[in-house]
Amino acid sequence: MNTTINQPTVLITAGPTREAIDPVRFISNHSSGKMGYAIASAFLSKSFRVILVSGPVNISLTHPNLTVIPVNSADEMYAACQKYFPSLQIAVFAAAVADYKPAQILSQKMKKSAHEFSLQMVKNVDIAAEFGKVKMPGQVSIGFALETNDEEQNALKKLYTKNLDLVVLNSVQDEGATFGHDTNKITIINRDFLFQAFPLKSKVEVAEDIAAAAIKVSRKQVE
Ligand code: CTP
Ligand code: CA
Numbered sequence: 001m002n003t004t005i006n007q008p009t010v011l012i013t014a015g016p017t018r019e020a021i022d023p024v025r026f027i028s029n030h031s032s033g034k035m036g037y038a039i040a041s042a043f044l045s046k047s048f049r050v051i052l053v054s055g056p057v058n059i060s061l062t063h064p065n066l067t068v069i070p071v072n073s074a075d076e077m078y079a080a081c082q083k084y085f086p087s088l089q090i091a092v093f094a095a096a097v098a099d100y101k102p103a104q105i106l107s108q109k110m111k112k113s114a115h116e117f118s119l120q121m122v123k124n125v126d127i128a129a130e131f132g133k134v135k136m137p138g139q140v141s142i143g144f145a146l147e148t149n150d151e152e153q154n155a156l157k158k159l160y161t162k163n164l165d166l167v168v169l170n171s172v173q174d175e176g177a178t179f180g181h182d183t184n185k186i187t188i189i190n191r192d193f194l195f196q197a198f199p200l201k202s203k204v205e206v207a208e209d210i211a212a213a214a215i216k217v218s219r220k221q222v223e
Helices: 034-045 074-087 127-134 151-161 203-222
Strands: 009-014 019-022 025-027 049-054 066-070 090-093 100-102 121-123 140-147 166-171 186-190 195-197
Touching: 009 034, 009 074, 019 100, 025 100, 034 049, 034 090, 034 203, 049 074, 074 127, 090 127, 090 203, 127 140, 140 151, 140 203, 151 166, 151 186, 166 203, 186 203
Parallel strands: 009 049, 009 090, 049 066, 090 140, 140 166
Antiparallel strands: 019 025, 100 121, 166 186, 186 195
């Protein structure tokens, strides 16, 4: 990888996580990773060093300034991120991290039986919130809030509980703004309660808007 002295670093999480049940089964979600990868491309075009910690997706991206760290579970994603927390200027948490994981991973394939069964789930680590606890002055973090109801209230709660600098509100009620689409409609909210609403755009254009907003906040912090 090409690293220039003082080249700013951005860490981006992307895609879904897979939480194993046994050696052949997992729990996951529909995240395609398109938004996170588009944000990575936007930062690469602005000469950032990009660390992309990615759950399993069908996208391939290469660039001399890009390091892709493929992971499966939320625990693996957190462990990969932690290594870079001290050295980054901007963190963008775009992954759809599973909120829960099975309480235990069976070492052998679970066999079908005559009975119903239920799975005990335990909470996963909240990666964005953990970074919020250790964030140093000069470091900024951006999170997403994918909401179906009480959107602004829920997004603001995430902004404060995860100690984010910006929260990107995604409404799943908006046509063309859900998982797998190439378009997205966002509102960026900052800690001064400033709401910046954008029209429906391609994920590539939305990524440019998010990168530009993140860089603006980052520059303000070092001024
Ligand atoms: N996030 C994370 N680690 C988790 C869960 C979420 O880093 N274990 C990040 C996501 O990448 C996103 C933000 O936190 O940037 C909000 O994720 P979201 O799923 O919308 O919110 P949650 O806090 O998990 O709450 P809920 O799913 O109940 O709305
Ligand atoms: Ca969640």
